[in-house]
Amino acid sequence: MAITEKKTTIGLEQGLDFMQKGVTKLKKILEGLPEPQFSSEDYMMLYTTIYNMCTQKPPNDFSQQLYDNYKENFEEYIVSTVLPTLREKHDEFLLRELVKRWTNHKIMVRWLSRFFHYLDRYFIARRSLPALNKVGLTCFHDLVYKEINVKVRDAVISLIDREREGEHIDRALLKNVLDIFVEIGMGEMDCYEKDFELAMLNDTAGHYSRKASNWILEDSCPDYMQKAEDSLKREKERVSHYLHSSSEQKLLEKVQNELLLVYATQLLEKEHSGCHALLRDDKVEDLSMMYRLYSRIPQGLDPVSNIFKQHVTAEGTALVKQAEDAASNKKVEKRDMVGLQEQVFVRKVIDLHDKYLAYVTNSFMNHTLFHKALKEAFEVFCNKSVGGNSSAELLATFCDNILKKGGSEKLSDEAIEETLEKVVKLLAYISDKDLFAEFYRKKLARRLLFDKSANDGHERSILTKLKQQCGGQFTSKMEGMLTDLTLAKENQKNFEGYLTTNPHAHPGMDLSVTVLTTGFWPSYKSFDLNLPAELVKCVEVFKDFYHTKSQRRKLTWIYSLGTCNINGKFEPKTIELVVTTYQASLLLLFNSADRLSYSEIKTQLNLTDDDIVRLLHSLSCAKYKILIKEPNTKTISPTDYFEFNSKFTDKMRRIKIPLPPIDEKKKVIEDVDKDRRYAIDASIVRIMKSRKVLGYQQLVMECVEQLGRMFKPDFKIIKKRIEDLITRDYLERDKDNSNMFRYLA
Incomplete structure (x- = not known):
């Protein structure tokens, strides 16, 4: 037999009375009155009562009434207890009371939500009503927050201002108050942003605007920047201690705007301490600080990089003027093409580049804007001529001076490598790179052919650097020259072997021949010099040897590059004379004649007047007078006569007789x-072949772009070349538009 127990129905009044006892107990606990804590039995009784009231059959299902009562409990507590205590307090006391009341309110929400939990699970879910937690927080928002948020905001901002002025404040209190602005938004930041952050940011702007207006008048640029940097650091700390993290960027932007942007021009251009002065006085740390501050601002570095560019340009231009003045003051003989002064100038430019590249790397953190500024500055003065010499020639001569034996720069191997690296960096700023290449190739040829190169390794090293900077085409001929020299040495060994095995073919003297490939080397004038019989035999012997190796190759003899060691048998003593092939040919004429006229010498040698004058001047008017000239003047004329100076002597046993350069x-x-x-x-032709039809302006611009890496083509020359290509039937003008060209296949 089953026994059933009839469940007692709980009436609304009865249930609410029981509930109210629990709520009153909770309020007493929150207010700190002597009241024992909730036991598990208390909690279960309250939960069960609400559960029963919600699960009774209609009309005894009191879910809606309980839901309304839940809200009424909060409203009653806030109106009767919370608001009166808040209304009577101000400033910091108001903030402390608010934090306490908010903490209590959250506890009350948590406990009541537990008691009424069954509503959340079923009733609220079915009816799509706001959850209990949200209802509780909304009550505080609507009744408390809306009334006092302005007073609270002003109190918080007042404390922040006091802290900015150096006072110690309760940061933990501010953190708790601002958390209320965040939490009251229930997942949204609207309350924090609109009711607090906006006013705080405006106050911040006002504070730093006032500070900046005083600092800019009183402080030097470094002092001002230090204050700005300290201010930014403190504002960042403020965020980490009590402001919401989302405020950081906005806050820093406000401070940067007031301290750095508003006064940027005044600050950077301060007469004795601005950016120009910092660069002038090498204030590396201050420049680093300037970079740190302005790099945070969009386009903030633009004025700094412009001043940097102006400063470097001015320094470089001053070096050019200094070198120009020195060159014009110094009476340089015409033959001294690029003097020591110009070499000093290049070294100073290298040092200047080192100095400001270090600024870009260290102070300006390798920022592309400063690399660009440095490049543009150096392009301005690196393309100016000094003493009538182009920068391309100066650089080539500087390299020659480093790489040749006995150059004025005495450097270790490491220093040479380092200097060559720096020269190649400077070359990047030169617009006429092709001119540098040609000057460099001429000087390289002289070093290689006259055994003036100090070190093969350095020669190859700079070519590798140039190849990386300007491409393989730039150095291909120069690399060919070095290869030629290696092959020429091997060729000379083979020639010596040939002479050993063919004694009848011996030229009668020591002979060394350097065979070069025409395309690699600079073009040299080759005259039909009438060689003396002694030298003719040498040429014939070598030709015979060479044709045993190669029948198809033609040898062109460049006598102007040859040197001879001949013995001058003078009455005091025999002296070995180191002379050019031309000088040797002229001197050997005096083996068969005591006295020769200018015209006789010219006829016998078959040379131009210019060459004859240079040769005779070097042998009769210069330091070593191997020939006696009549009349005894310092210039050569076609009416002069010459004879061998048998009484010539010198303390040296071997002398070199130079030709005027x-x-x-x-x-x-x-x-x-x-x-x-x-x-x-x-x-x-390349552009037109791919485009077929193109306008004049576009053709010119594309041509300049293609060739710009090696040189800057002149627009007038491009125009002339277009006209020339039209006459040669590569292009034609459009019949209807004279500025339009067509490619003729």
């Missing part, structure tokens, strides 16, 4: 101009 600059520039014409022609 020829200014090869004109020839180099002519060769480069010719190569440029070919390069422009090739570029225009």
